[in-house]
Amino acid sequence: MEMTMRWFGTGFDTVTLKQIRQVPGVTGVITTLYDTQPGEVWSREKIRALKEEVEAAGLHISGIESVNIHDAIKIGSPDRDQYIANYIETLENLGLEDIHMVCYNFMPVFDWTRTELARKRPDGSTVLAYTQAAVDALDPEKMFDSIAGDANGAILPGWEPERMAHVKELFEMYKDVDDEKLFANLVYFLEKIMPVCNKYDIKMAIHPDDPAWSVFGLPRIIINKANLLKMMKAVDDVHNGITFCSGSYGTNLENDLPDMIRSLKGRIHFAHVRNLKFNSPDDFEESAHLSSDGSFDMYEIMKALYEIGFDGPIRPDHGRMIWDEVAMPGYGLYDRALGATYLNGLWEAIDKNAKRG
Ligand SMILES: [Mn+2]
Numbered sequence: 553m554e555m556t557m558r559w560f561g562t563g564f565d566t567v568t569l570k571q572i573r574q575v576p577g578v579t580g581v582i583t584t585l586y587d588t589q590p591g592e593v594w595s596r597e598k599i600r601a602l603k604e605e606v607e608a609a610g611l612h613i614s615g616i617e618s619v620n621i622h623d624a625i626k627i628g629s630p631d632r633d634q635y636i637a638n639y640i641e642t643l644e645n646l647g648l649e650d651i652h653m654v655c656y657n658f659m660p661v662f663d664w665t666r667t668e669l670a671r672k673r674p675d676g677s678t679v680l681a682y683t684q685a686a687v688d689a690l691d692p693e694k695m696f697d698s699i700a701g702d703a704n705g706a707i708l709p710g711w712e713p714e715r716m717a718h719v720k721e722l723f724e725m726y727k728d729v730d731d732e733k734l735f736a737n738l739v740y741f742l743e744k745i746m747p748v749c750n751k752y753d754i755k756m757a758i759h760p761d762d763p764a765w766s767v768f769g770l771p772r773i774i775i776n777k778a779n780l781l782k783m784m785k786a787v788d789d790v791h792n793g794i795t796f797c798s799g800s801y802g803t804n805l806e807n808d809l810p811d812m813i814r815s816l817k818g819r820i821h822f823a824h825v826r827n828l829k830f831n832s833p834d835d836f837e838e839s840a841h842l843s844s845d846g847s848f849d850m851y852e853i854m855k856a857l858y859e860i861g862f863d864g865p866i867r868p869d870h871g872r873m874i875w876d877e878v879a880m881p882g883y884g885l886y887d888r889a890l891g892a893t894y895l896n897g898l899w900e901a902i903d904k905n906a907k908r909g
Contacts (some may be wrong), residue, residue: 569609580614591622615653647752827871841891
């Protein structure tokens with residue numbers, strides 16, 4: 553594996569490349585062109601400029617998170633082929649710039665959903681949290697307003713104000729899309745892009761829906777092992793793979809995380825490893841990465857990744873806000889750096905143990 557951190561780009565991220573370079577063991581960043589809209593073609597020039605900036609800081613681009621999918625593709629509307637053609641052009645430009653891993657998601661309307669961006673924990677840190685009762689009590693159109701106020705002025709990934717201004721229209725557009733239709737639209741998209749992925753060896757890594765169940769009655773498909781295996785089989789190409797995000801699959805306590813990892817050997821191209829603390833099955837908060845701070849056994853998760861020979865990029869995921877840092881919720885420097893260091897420590901121990909037999 554390669555340890556990386558997510559970086560949103562100069563002007564969007566409070567964390568600098570220089571700071572990331574100083575986190576021990578981190579050699580790459582996972583980044584994006586944060587000012588592009590879903591459906592837009594990424595030019596080679598823009599990709600190259602981003603790459604040069606990262607490399608000038610002594611790091612490299614380990615993959616893209618995300619190249620977002622236009623709603624027309626997810627809905628399967630008549631204009632989807634044009635947006636798929638644009639997506640293919642973006643993939644081609646990424647391939648020409650020697651970038652070989654692309655994370656994306658296939659969630660309708662909302663990206664990840666949390667009901668609080670700054671829940672206070674006993675140690676005084678603040679974290680993102682989710683409670684089903686709050687979602688059930690909420691008008692989906694107000695979801696954006698309810699969380700935007702806590703974002704420290706940052707634009708949250710997947711919650712771009714331009715899209716959220718049209719939430720009502722988006723719901724209307726998805727009204728005939730159920731789980732089966734969404735799955736068929738995903739397969740249609742993957743079949744169209746596989747040739748360019750094969751040509752440039754670009755590994756597509758779908759990110760799970762978060763939380764891993766339906767919210768506001770919207771369809772959700774990337775939620776469990778059965779659906780993932782169905783997706784792998786439907787487009788049986790190594791370039792059709794997944795992002796294993798422990799914090800997203802872990803929202804559903806029925807998901808056995810190490811077992812899922814072992815079942816997906818060879819198709820996990822990217823890993824997000826973080827912990828959650830459950831107060832009840834319907835209420836969780838994002839804890840520190842350490843096993844003892846949350847509900848997951850992080851050693852078993854890392855061991856499963858090690859045992860399947862995972863060699864892609866891995867990153868700590870949402871961190872707590874600590875030491876008075878002001879940053880995009882989940883994406884401060886300090887707690888993610890602690891997370892990266894902890895995950896590197898687990899990996900070193902697992903590796904040394906395995907080699908000693
Ligand atoms: Mn994730």
